[in-house]
Amino acid sequence: xxxxxxxxxxxxxRRGFSLLGWLEMMATTVAKVWARWMSVLLLxxxxxMASTAPSVTEAFNRFWQSARGKPYxxxxxLWDELIERPRAELYASxxxxxxxxxxxxxxxxxxLGARFAAYADLAxxxxxxxxxxxxxxxxxxxxxxxxxxxxxxxxxIVFVLAPNFDAKSGVLADGTPVLAFAVDSLLMEKARxxxxxxxxxxxxxxxxxxxxxxxxxxxxxxxxxxxxxxGLATYVxxxxxxxxxxxxxxxxxxxxxxxxxxxxEMAGRFLADACFKAIDPAHPEAYRRWFSxxxxxxxxxxxxRSGYWLGLQVIRQLRRxxxxxxxxxxxxxxxxxxxxxxxxxxxxxxxxxxxxxP
Numbered sequence: 001x002x003x004x005x006x007x008x009x010x011x012x013x014r015r016g017f018s019l020l021g022w023l024e025m026m027a028t029t030v031a032k033v034w035a036r037w038m039s040v041l042l043l044x045x046x047x048x049m050a051s052t053a054p055s056v057t058e059a060f061n062r063f064w065q066s067a068r069g070k071p072y073x074x075x076x077x078l079w080d081e082l083i084e085r086p087r088a089e090l091y092a093s094x095x096x097x098x099x100x101x102x103x104x105x106x107x108x109x110x111x112l113g114a115r116f117a118a119y120a121d122l123a124x125x126x127x128x129x130x131x132x133x134x135x136x137x138x139x140x141x142x143x144x145x146x147x148x149x150x151x152x153x154x155x156x157i158v159f160v161l162a163p164n165f166d167a168k169s170g171v172l173a174d175g176t177p178v179l180a181f182a183v184d185s186l187l188m189e190k191a192r193x194x195x196x197x198x199x200x201x202x203x204x205x206x207x208x209x210x211x212x213x214x215x216x217x218x219x220x221x222x223x224x225x226x227x228x229x230x231g232l233a234t235y236v237x238x239x240x241x242x243x244x245x246x247x248x249x250x251x252x253x254x255x256x257x258x259x260x261x262x263x264x265e266m267a268g269r270f271l272a273d274a275c276f277k278a279i280d281p282a283h284p285e286a287y288r289r290w291f292s293x294x295x296x297x298x299x300x301x302x303x304x305r306s307g308y309w310l311g312l313q314v315i316r317q318l319r320r321x322x323x324x325x326x327x328x329x330x331x332x333x334x335x336x337x338x339x340x341x342x343x344x345x346x347x348x349x350x351x352x353x354x355x356x357x358p
Contacts, residue, residue, distance in 0.1 A: 094170030115163035136193035169203035177207035231311020267347035275353035
């Protein structure tokens with residue numbers, strides 16, 4: 001912590017008003033303040049700093065030059081030292097979301113093992129992927145602000161290496177929303193950046209302006225909130241990048257194959273799960289059924305992540321009665337209420353979990 005002015009004065013007197021001693025003390029103080037601000041800038045690199053190379057590229061190069069071909073245990077040690085430790089808060093709060101996932105260490109070990117194996121093929125292309133992502137942000141952000149004029153010109157966006165997501169809006173320990181793009185995961189997926197970037201920009205905007213954080217996966221929120229949030233972000237990406245099919249907007253071909261003839265059935269099925277919490281350690285299967293990816297299907301007759309498709313239909317239903325600006329302004333509580341009503345309408349008033357509540 002920097003010395004107060006009074007403490008500096010007392011210290012200078014003790015040095016016998018030595019000019020040299022006072023200058024040494026001030027230099028130390030300035031260095032500490034500078035180091036603190038530089039650590040903040042490295043953590044929250046705004047989009048405006050487009051002329052600088054993303055720090056993730058240099059960090060990856062240092063890591064992979066040392067870790068390539070090494071035993072897994074040594075690779076993890078180098079990862080922790082070179083990738084995570086300089087961004088410890090970001091990884092704890094956003095990448096691993098350790099506060100809400102008690103088993104995050106086991107998940108990290110599993111994910112990193114697979115990712116290290118993939119880096120042999122990915123490594124050479126990661127710098128170009130970071131450049132392409134930066135260019136997409138430079139292109140999409142002015143377009144986004146045309147639709148949402150109150151969006152920040154310099155949003156808190158970071159590039160990371162992460163094996164467990166491609167992009168997500170998260171919250172730092174001090175409550176600050178931040179948007180993280182996992183450069184390596186986007187590269188593996190060959191992601192359509194003209195779709196992913198506006199989708200994720202909306203998640204960040206919504207966290208800042210409506211308080212719907214972490215893509216709707218919030219403590220005490222029920223499953224209608226991530227349904228609403230993912231549906232709305234998908235809808236917005238379709239408005240900003242017109243001409244795409246639903247499969248393209250949803251980043252999954254088999255989601256585009258779902259027929260609207262199944263809408264009433266799916267809405268009714270979701271209503272049976274709607275009262276489960278988005279973060280529910282006792283019943284994680286409810287969230288997974290609708291929003292998670294896996295090698296096997298969570299529902300045998302529906303693709304994984306079907307909640308994204310259903311959420312998009314919910315937003316289209318709500319747009320019949322409300323403007324996009326109005327929908328985007330709803331609080332978490334209002335969003336859940338309107339989504340529940342839309343699901344009941346789409347399901348032709350199927351039985352829901354709330355009917356059994358007092």
